Amino acid sequence: xxxxxxxWYLGVSVKQDLANKHTVLSQEQYVKDILERFGMTxxxxxxxxxxxxxxxxxxxxxxxxxxDKQFRREYQRIVGSLMYL
Numbered sequence: 102x103x104x105x106x107x108x109w110y111l112g113v114s115v116k117q118d119l120a121n122k123h124t125v126l127s128q129e130q131y132v133k134d135i136l137e138r139f140g141m142t143x144x145x146x147x148x149x150x151x152x153x154x155x156x157x158x159x160x161x162x163x164x165x166x167x168x169d170k171q172f173r174r175e176y177q178r179i180v181g182s183l184m185y186l
Contacts, residue, residue, distance in 0.1 A: 112185075128186060135182045139175075 107115045114127040136142050 132186070135179075138182070139179055 107117065109115060112128070112131055114130060116125040116127070117123070133142075136144065
């Protein structure tokens with residue numbers, strides 16, 4: 102392109118093999134940044150984050166008025182970050 106070789110676009114890493122006409126897009130750095138931002142760099146990946154066939158019940162959750170506002174905001178920030186994956 103006129104600007105040179107494309108390496109990053111909107112936070113996505115771009116690797117181009119022009120000779121073979123291949124392009125690989127990666128969000129690996131974005132994932133690492135999310136893990137660091139939320140203090141989860143030491144987290145261990147698992148295929149299934151909870152036991153299979155677990156049934157969640159309303160009684161397992163705190164009443165709506167009892168949820169800590171700071172916890173709610175942190176949860177919303179985490180989910181918001183994951184929406185761009």
